[in-house]
Amino acid sequence: MDYHDETIEDSSTYYSEEAGQQEDTSGIVGIIYGDVGTNELKCSVTAPLQKGEYVQIPHEEVGMVLGQVDSMERKTDLSDDKALLMSQGEMMDIKEKVLAKISILGYRDERGLLQNPNVPFKAGSPVMRASEDLIINVIGIKHNEKTGAYIGMLMGHDIKIHLDINDMVSKHVSILAKTGGGKSYITGVLVEELLKHDVTVMIIDPHGEYSSVRDPGTSSEFNSAFGVTPRGYPDQIIEFSANTKINKDAKPLRFTMSNLEARDILALTKVKNIRQALPALKKVLEMIKANKPTFSLKDVIRTIEAQEDSNNAQLIQELNYLDEIQIFAERGTKLDELVQKGKMTILNMKGTEPDIAELIVNRVTTSLFEMRKINAIPPMLLVVDEAVNYCPQQGTTACSKIMRTIAAEGRKFGLGMVIITQRAAKIDKNVLSQCGTQIILKITNPLDLKAVISSVEGLTTGTTEEIQQLPLGIAIVCGAGLQVPLFVRVRPRESRHGGETVKIIED
Ligand SMILES: Nc1ncnc2c1ncn2[C@@H]1O[C@H](COP(=O)(O)OP(=O)(O)OP(=O)(O)O)[C@@H](O)[C@H]1O
Ligand SMILES: [Mg+2]
CATH class of the missing domain: 3.40.50.300 (P-loop containing nucleotide triphosphate hydrolases)
Known part of the structure; x- marks a missing residue:
């Protein structure tokens, strides 16, 4: 049976907005109706319920089973014609009912394994608000404060969620x-x-x-x-x-030049003529490294300048820019700092x-x-x-x-x-x-x-x-x-x- 085609019955037997304000102390939020499966069922809602909420349903063979509200629908007898009349100020008596689709998440068997029932639930059975213990047990929420990061609470429930x-x-x-x-x-x-x-x-x-x-x-x-x-x-x-x-408030972050190749340095610049600049810089770095184990960008710039080659003008300009932002220094930031x-x-x-x-x-x-x-x-x-x-x-x-x-x-x-x-x-x-x-x-x-x-x-x-x-x-x-x-x-x-x-x- 397709519940979309059902006739709308008297709203008093169903959950309505006013009735929904009164909390049902039995924990029952609905009754199973229509064709019932083992993975999915429909319920007529009798108390406040939300999409995504967890519910529990008694199963005659396996005991309490955990489900989750998949979708909800408020069915009413208000036709478009009547809605039009309402917009013109006419009072209308609207009959309505709220229906929910529940997907079954399962139960833990005696070995602690997550199982789904093999036999469908019974129509007419109650659907209840899920107990925290059942939710925690079935969906396997671990409360280990020692190794867990508390990031928030399960939507719709006061259950803290910790990530391992x-x-x-x-x-x-x-x-x-x-x-x-x-x-x-x-x-x-x-x-x-x-x-x-x-x-x-x-x-x-x-x-x-x-x-x-x-x-x-x-x-x-x-x-x-x-x-x-x-x-x-x-x-x-x-x-x-x-x-x-x-x-x-930050400490300066500095790197040494020593492990840097000419290509790495050039990648940080906007030098256009790489073909000319790369060998020039390589040569200078080799010269400096041969004499000094630690050196600064200033040393590199000075050595290039000393060569008095006009082709290096842009390279010098770009290296000066890098020097200004002071990312390289003779002494770099140590990893233990x-x-x-x-x-x-x-x-x-x-x-x-x-x-x-x-x-x-x-x-x-x-x-x-x-x-x-x-x-x-x-x-x-x-x-x-x-x-x-x-x-x-x-x-x-x-x-x-x-x-x-x-x-x-x-x-x-x-x-x-x-x-x-x-x-x-x-x-x-x-x-x-x-x-x-x-x-x-x-x-x-x-x-x-x-x-x-x-x-x-x-x-x-x-x-x-x-x-x-x-x-x-x-x-x-x-x-x-x-x-x-x-x-x-x-x-x-x-x-x-x-x-x-x-x-x-x-x-
Ligand atoms: N859980 C929350 N509770 C209350 N306010 C929040 C929450 N999450 C985000 N906000 C607010 O929403 C705004 C955007 O959040 P946030 O800066 O974390 O977005 P973002 O995803 O990092 O964005 P961007 O991609 O632009 O960096 C902030 O003003 C923040 O205060
Ligand atoms: Mg952000």
């Missing part, structure tokens, strides 16, 4: 959403949890948004069911930047040219990887915001290779990655596909949606619509030790969020 930190380090994480979707906000939540657990973190921060983790936040949701109180992390943040003129156990290092790229940022990310992440191989730094997570800048699907950057290497091999050496992007379709698939945990917020671009659906296990094309409609603050979380994708209400930030959307008019 060891799992994140060993299998990487992707955070995917359109611009303004809340990626940086939830990254802040994640970072707070990592710091609370003394996990070492480095974050590539394109806009200097994460320095505010030092300060306590001002969320309106403090003291709510989330149980979050304001807190800053001033003692656990170290900040570096190549541009300390605008990032005044840059990475400290239990602290978060912010590489603040605000005010740093993209090609210089690529060079920085390449050099720093290459050292992280090498140092983790020999256990010279603690196991850690590398968080890459706006990762398209560093590992795009099309074209290469200075760090494409190292990003792929860490994605593929980082797990062996305790170097996890969190990849954050607005454009899932534009990120190197080799990197994205290595992420075992996905945090998905609202995405609307069809290409990005396609990339997400095809790269994440457990997501069906039916989820596409849900991802498009996710409200701000709700995330779909997959992986991280979870058995099914979960809708999570992101917890408020303890610390201040530095990426507030700028309003043109204050309200």
Whole structure:
């Protein structure tokens, strides 16, 4: 029977808006009707219920079974003609009923395995609000505060969701959403949890948004069911930047010239005549290296100038520009200054040219990887915001290779990655596909949606619509030790969020 064709009965026997205001203490939210399956059933709703909510249904053979509201429909007898009359002020008596489609998630058998009943449920059986214990048990939510990062609560329920930190380090994480979707906000939540657990973190921060983790936040949701109180992390943040003129709280980030090849240096300049400049620079570097183990960019410039070759004018000009931004120095920033156990290092790229940022990310992440191989730094997570800048699907950057290497091999050496992007379709698939945990917020671009659906296990094309409609603050979380994708209400930030959307008019 197709329930769309049913006749509408008296609304008093069904859930109506007024009746819905009274909480049903029995926990019953509906009654099974129509043709019933083992994976799916329909229920006539008698108490407030929402799409996505978990329900439990007694099954005569296997006991309580967990289900989830897949879709809901309010059926009414208001025809378009009557609606027109209503718009002209006429009163109408509207009969209505609310129907829901429930998909069955299953139950745990005596061995603890997730099973679905083999025999359909009985029509007329009650559908109840699911108990927290059943939800936790069936969908396998682990409450391990010692190894878990508390990121929020299960949508519609007061159940805290923890992501396994060891799992994140060993299998990487992707955070995917359109611009303004809340990626940086939830990254802040994640970072707070990592710091609370003394996990070492480095974050590539394109806009200097994460320095505010030092300060306590001002969320309106403090003291709510989330149980979050304001807190800053001033003692656990170290900040570096190549541009300390605008990032005044950051320490300067400097590199030595010694490992740099002529080609690497030229890649940072806008020198046009590479054919002429490359051999010239190579020769000069060889000359200097033969005399001095450490040298500065100034030494290189002086040596080229001494040759008095007019062909080198542009090269000198470009090297002077590099020298002005002071990224190279005789003494570079040491890795043990840059990475400290239990602290978060912010590489603040605000005010740093993209090609210089690529060079920085390449050099720093290459050292992280090498140092983790020999256990010279603690196991850690590398968080890459706006990762398209560093590992795009099309074209290469200075760090494409190292990003792929860490994605593929980082797990062996305790170097996890969190990849954050607005454009899932534009990120190197080799990197994205290595992420075992996905945090998905609202995405609307069809290409990005396609990339997400095809790269994440457990997501069906039916989820596409849900991802498009996710409200701000709700995330779909997959992986991280979870058995099914979960809708999570992101917890408020303890610390201040530095990426507030700028309003043109204050309200
Ligand atoms: N869970 C949340 N609760 C409350 N406010 C939120 C939440 N998530 C995001 N916001 C707000 O939404 C706005 C955009 O969030 P955010 O800066 O995290 O977006 P984004 O995805 O990082 O965007 P972009 O791609 O432009 O960097 C911010 O003003 C932030 O305060
Ligand atoms: Mg952001």
